[in-house]
Amino acid sequence: MxxxxxxxxxxxxxxxxxxxxxxxxxxxxxxxxxxxxxxxxxxxxxxxxxxxxxxxxxxxxxxxxxxxxxxxxxxxxxxxxxxxxxxxxxxxxxxxxxxxxxxxxxxxxxxxYASNGTLHDKLCTLTWKTRKMIAFQLASALQYLHGMQIIHGDIKSSNILLDQHLNCKLCDFGSAKIGFTPMVLPPSSPKAIIGSQGYVDPDYLKTGLVSKKNDIYSFGVVLFELVTGREAFSVEKGELLTEIIGGPLVGVEELVDPRLRNDEGLDLEEVKAMVSMARMCIGCSMIRPSAKEIVASMKHKFHIIS
CATH class of the missing domain: 3.30.200.20 (Phosphorylase Kinase; domain 1)
Structure with missing residues (x-):
């Protein structure tokens, strides 16, 4: 296991x-x-x-x-x-x-105990309303952590537990860092790398620099998972989800998890907003939004979030 x-x-x-x-x-x-x-x-x-x-x-x-x-x-x-x-x-x-x-x-x-397991295991059963709420709750948790000068270091769907009401419960702080000390051990050593395959910020892999922007990148990957229902990394195909859908904002409808097609609560404008946000999160680290900016944007663009 x-x-x-x-x-x-x-x-x-x-x-x-x-x-x-x-x-x-x-x-x-x-x-x-x-x-x-x-x-x-x-x-x-x-x-x-x-x-x-x-x-x-x-x-x-x-x-x-x-x-x-x-x-x-x-x-x-x-x-x-x-x-x-x-x-x-x-x-x-x-x-x-x-x-x-x-x-x-x-x-x-x-x-x-979180009685509904992890987002990774439960994703295929979740409605669009629940998915966007989990996205907002995760962004809120990151805003809280970053405000306390804490970097989680391993944001991924299997580190997001779901309680009996399907609320997000971020877990596993084994890779977390207190304070924004920029340099860690060179990532040329496998033991030095923090994060998980498919979620790790490429800038971190290149430089070994640890910052809250790494969490934002990983958050963007989770947003892609929520929209598409796909895994961040396909072991069978050797494909990164970010490489498949990280391009220009076209054909958003084709990205939506097929299991959501009959969801009456599905709002394509919200899907477009989430995909756009995800692409900003995985983009150039210098212009990535902060968790605070993400929370504010979601409050403005997503229904049911107040």
């Missing part, structure tokens, strides 16, 4: 999660008990595994166990924890439940 399935298909009887703060620290024995000795694996990635747990007062919860056997891995975990504690005031960012760092070799982060 790949990284995109880390938080896939969470099923719970309730999306209710209590408020948390920096002091929500649990013991390893507590987590072990609540997860029934880590008996149910939800997903796994390169250095982490996610388990199902039932925490008293919270209900079903996702427990991400991450290796911390090196200084670098421990630092990644600690920074993700630090960022999660800071960003809990936005409704479209996944709710942080707690953590455990008492074991040197592995650490735990606990999150709310």
């Amino acid at each position: 790949g990284l995109r399935n880390l938080f896939r298909c969470f099923v719970s009887t309730s999306d209710q999660v209590a408020d948390c703060d920096e002091n929500n620290k649990y013991s390893w024995e507590q987590i072990k008990k609540w997860s029934r000795n880590f008996s149910t694996v939800i997903g796994s990635g390169g250095v982490s595994t996610v388990y199902l747990a039932r925490i008293p007062g919270f209900g079903l919860t996702a427990v991400k166990i991450q290796l911390a056997c090196t200084e670098r891995l421990a630092r990644i975990h600690d920074q993700e924890h630090q960022i999660l504690v800071q960003v809990q005031q936005h409704p479209n960012i996944v709710k942080f439940v707690g953590h455990c760092d008492e074991r040197e070799e592995e650490r735990a982060l606990l999150f709310e």
Whole structure:
């Protein structure tokens, strides 16, 4: 199971999660008990595994166990924890439940359950109204993060969870950066690259410079996915979605996900506006819109967004 399935298909009887703060620290024995000795694996990635747990007062919860056997891995975990504690005031960012760092070799982060899985897995079933709302909510979450000088670093459809009402819940801050420090390790080393195939800003790949413009590029790719219903990168064809539809604004009707053709709520003017915005986001980094400008534009051009 790949990284995109880390938080896939969470099923719970309730999306209710209590408020948390920096002091929500649990013991390893507590987590072990609540997860029934880590008996149910939800997903796994390169250095982490996610388990199902039932925490008293919270209900079903996702427990991400991450290796911390090196200084670098421990630092990644600690920074993700630090960022999660800071960003809990936005409704479209996944709710942080707690953590455990008492074991040197592995650490735990606990999150709310999102009962409708990920945008990547659910996209083909969503109406146009829901898709444009998710786009707006994601832009709003980015505006909030960038206002706090936080770069997410891995915006993609599989890092967008959907709650019981299909609201966006941005997750996975393992690649996030605090502050706009421009230079990271040269991207010639695979381990230095942040982001995912199909979503990574080409300017970042060329220069190694990390900025909020990288998030805006990835956001543009997600907009293309919402319009077309296609994946950002086709493994079978070796094609990038941005290469297929990133050209001049012609034939917008042909880009629309065929599953939306009979959607009574489909508004082609809104589709054109979203495609235009997506192309601006993946364009020259110097003239890409900010998240704040994107939110303002969406409020103006999309119905139901106030």
